[in-house]
Amino acid sequence: DTGSAAATPIDPRFDIAYVTPVTIGTPPQTLQLDLDTGSSDLWVFSSHTPASQVRGQRIYAPDKSTTSKLLNGHTWSITYGDGSGSRGNVYTDKFTIGGVTVKSQAIETAQQVSSSFTTEDAIDGLVGLGFSTLNTVSPNGQLTFFDNAKPNLDSPVFTADLKYMKPGTYDFGFIDKTKYTGEITYVPVETDPGYWTFTSSGYGVGSGTFSSSPITGIADTGTSLVYLPTAIVTAYYRQVQGATNSRSYGGYVFPCNSTLPAFVFGVGEAKFTIPPSYMSYAAVTDGSPTCFGGLQSSSGIGVNIWGDVALKAAFVVFNGEEPPTIGWANK
Ligand SMILES: O=C(NC1CCCCC1)N[C@H]1[C@H](O)[C@@H](N2CCCCC2)[C@@H]2OC[C@H]1O2
Numbered sequence: 001d002t003g004s005a006a007a008t009p010i011d012p013r014f015d016i017a018y019v020t021p022v023t024i025g026t027p028p029q030t031l032q033l034d035l036d037t038g039s040s041d042l043w044v045f046s047s048h049t050p051a052s053q054v055r056g057q058r059i060y061a062p063d064k065s066t067t068s069k070l071l072n073g074h075t076w077s078i079t080y081g082d083g084s085g086s087r088g089n090v091y092t093d094k095f096t097i098g099g100v101t102v103k104s105q106a107i108e109t110a111q112q113v114s115s116s117f118t119t120e121d122a123i124d125g126l127v128g129l130g131f132s133t134l135n136t137v138s139p140n141g142q143l144t145f146f147d148n149a150k151p152n153l154d155s156p157v158f159t160a161d162l163k164y165m166k167p168g169t170y171d172f173g174f175i176d177k178t179k180y181t182g183e184i185t186y187v188p189v190e191t192d193p194g195y196w197t198f199t200s201s202g203y204g205v206g207s208g209t210f211s212s213s214p215i216t217g218i219a220d221t222g223t224s225l226v227y228l229p230t231a232i233v234t235a236y237y238r239q240v241q242g243a244t245n246s247r248s249y250g251g252y253v254f255p256c257n258s259t260l261p262a263f264v265f266g267v268g269e270a271k272f273t274i275p276p277s278y279m280s281y282a283a284v285t286d287g288s289p290t291c292f293g294g295l296q297s298s299s300g301i302g303v304n305i306w307g308d309v310a311l312k313a314a315f316v317v318f319n320g321e322e323p324p325t326i327g328w329a330n331k
Helices: 114-117 145-152 230-239
Strands: 001-007 018-024 029-036 042-044 069-079 085-096 100-113 124-126 155-162 166-172 181-188 197-205 211-219 226-230 244-246 251-255 265-269 271-275 282-285 291-293 296-297 304-306 315-319 325-330
Touching: 029 042, 042 085, 069 100, 100 145, 155 211, 181 197, 181 271, 181 315, 197 230, 211 226, 226 251, 230 296, 251 296, 271 325
Parallel strands: 029 124, 042 100, 211 304, 226 296
Antiparallel strands: 001 018, 001 166, 018 029, 018 085, 042 124, 069 085, 085 100, 155 166, 155 315, 181 325, 197 211, 197 265, 226 304, 244 251, 251 291, 265 271, 282 291, 315 325
C-alpha cells in the first residue's frame, strides 16, 4: 500500500494546526482530522458527544456504519500539553487515509471534549501518529493507524510535507523524491516514552554563528510552535527590537512590524532555516500591533518541541523500521 493526503491549515491567516480528510466506516463517513505525531490516540467527535460540546464539527456515528463494533468495556481519556483534552468509548471500524485502509482500527469516540476542541470547529478529532505505547485506551491499549497499516505499506514510513499558509501533504508507505532537495539526513529516535524524540545538532540566529550543541526534543505535528531551552530563545529575541517575554500573553511577543531574524537548526551535518515569516506566529488578538513569536521557551514544559513552525521548513520522514529513525531534508 501507499497513500497521500492533504494537510490543510485550519485558518487561512496563520498555521494553528493542519487537518486531513479521512473516511471511517461503511458507507464511508468523512471527517477532517489533525494528524498528531505528539500523541497516539485516534479520537473523533461522534454521535456520543453532547450536542452542547459540538459546534459545527463533523461527527462519526458508529450506529450508521455496518462495519462498526463496540470494543466492550474499553474507555480512553487524554490531556494534551496545552491543557485541552477529551475522553470516551471505543469502537473498531474501517479507517482510510489517502487510500491506505486499516480494516479494523480502534476509533475512540468522544463523550466529552474540552472547550478548545469545541471552539475549534475545523478539527473533528485527532489521529495519533506517536508510538502506540502512549495510547490511553484501557484496559487494553490500542495500536495507532500507522502501526496497523505498517505491515501492508510498501515501506514502513510516513512523511510530513507541511507548508506555510497553504496545504501540504502526508504520504504513507513511500518517500516522494519530488518533495525534497539534496539528501535526507537520518538520525536515531528514542521511542521512550513514545514520542518521535531525536537530537538536533545545534542552532543559529539569523546570520550569526552556528552553536553546535545537542538539543533533544520531539517532532510534533500537533503543536503549532517551537519550544526550546530559554538560553536559545533569549539569544533569538535579543535580536528583535521591542521583544519582551510577556506574562500576560504567556510568551515572547514583539511589535508586528519588527524585523525578525531567521532561525537555523541542525540535524546531523544538515542545516534547516526557519524563515522570518514563520517566526511571527500571529497577532496576539485580531488586529493588534503585537505579535506572538513562533519560538517560545520550553522551560515550563519539560520537553523541547519541534512543532509545525520547524516542521514546515523541511521534508520529514518518520521511519517506522526497527529501530525507528527520523529523516530531515530541505525542500
Ligand atoms: O497541546 C499540544 N501541544 C502543547 C502546546 C504547549 C506546549 C506543550 C505541547 N498540542 C495539542 C494542540 O494544542 C491541540 N489544539 C486543539 C485546538 C486547536 C489547535 C490544536 C490539538 O490537540 C492535541 C494537540 O493538537
